Amino acid sequence: MSELSEYLKLQQHQTCIFAGCDDKYAFCLYVSLWSLLKHSPKLAQEADIFVAGFKLSAENKKALESLPGVHVINYTYPSSLPQTSAIMNFTEASFARYDCFGLLKYYEKVLYLDSDVLVQKEIRPIFDQLSDGIGLVQDPTFTTVRGNFYKEIPQFNMNATGYNSGFIVLNNKGSWANKALEIRSWLYKQTLVYAENLFLPDQGMINLAIEQFNIYPLTISEDYNCPASSPTKELRNAYIIHSTGPRKFWCYYYFKEWYEGYSRWLVAGGHPVSIHRGSAFWRWTLRKLHLDNKVFFQLSPDFFTKPLKFGRFVMKKMFRMKY
Known part of the structure; x- marks a missing residue:
């Protein structure tokens, strides 16, 4: 260009x-x-x-x-x-x-x-x-x-x-x-x-x-340009939330609206997440159980290396929390 x-x-x-x-x-x-x-x-x-x-x-x-x-x-x-x-x-x-x-x-x-x-x-x-x-x-x-x-x-x-x-x-x-x-x-x-x-x-x-x-x-x-790691009060007040560094919306945090937008991307025909993420064993497990085509698992943290973060992700998804 x-x-x-x-x-x-x-x-x-x-x-x-x-x-x-x-x-x-x-x-x-x-x-x-x-x-x-x-x-x-x-x-x-x-x-x-x-x-x-x-x-x-x-x-x-x-x-x-x-x-x-x-x-x-x-x-x-x-x-x-x-x-x-x-x-x-x-x-x-x-x-x-x-x-x-x-x-x-x-x-x-x-x-x-x-x-x-x-x-x-x-x-x-x-x-x-x-x-x-x-x-x-x-x-x-x-x-x-x-x-x-x-x-x-x-x-x-x-x-x-x-x-x-x-x-x-x-x-x-x-x-x-x-x-x-x-x-x-x-x-x-x-x-x-x-x-x-x-x-x-x-x-x-x-x-x-x-x-x-x-x-x-x-x-x-x-x-x-509010970091996604900020406290909830700051996230609520933010004009823009930025998932800076390696902790991204698609492999670390649960953000309800980001989840919705990504789901729309797939409906529009876009390719799913392809960035190297999580441990090799986690990725192998998802492929073996045919879960790698599920939106939830494409976005969730690695269960084996971040079990607590994975658990929080599950709870926030279940209760449809904003962050």
Whole structure:
């Protein structure tokens, strides 16, 4: 997706919602977008919604596009990516979020949404809060830039605030907006320069770009990127819940609405969870007992390695608890 002309052919609004995934994570991005359409209808109705799909199967592409207003566009990194351990741990589609900056040439407002989130409230008003054209949530774990890299980069302030790249809001009113295409280009090129040092690849580079281009983000409340591990009270108040790290909605937590969205994904013809999860014995047991095609077992924690978590999952499902 080195050119943005594909977007322009479909442009109908001045706001864009943007996301990316490959075949492995298509199922959870479907739930993210489904929850946004359900709980943030004002934003969804006034936005073009694009998915940067990396090597998506025809079935998964069709399932994603069964969501109202969603368009899938083929994505590839504009050059050859070095196969470092960190980069290989993430889908190539993660870097599509760099294009959010380029999209400001064509849209007044741009929102990037990660694939493993659950939207719970209308998020359109967040654009009204932006001060310098960009809003980000501080990362709950890697609170400084240093946490995104294996070692320090001398020319950058590694003690600066570390932002999470799972939820990004932009408008074209920032002092840096006239450099939006330059920022996009810098991100793609410099990722190759720092590839060996990147621990959290796309997130680390976006944090560097903030300093490189003298951008002053609005630090958005964690309610817009609330970790799924948070207490129930915080989850209830959250606009967006994010299953950060290895503890995902599909192998650790029971979230009633996420369960419903995933069930809809299967009905739409999408491929079931295919990400490596649980112990080999658990996966073998499910195949042997022909349970691996059941939604409950596709999403439940590993009974053998997390018996208490599995038990809680069963109880929450039985009583149809929200979280």
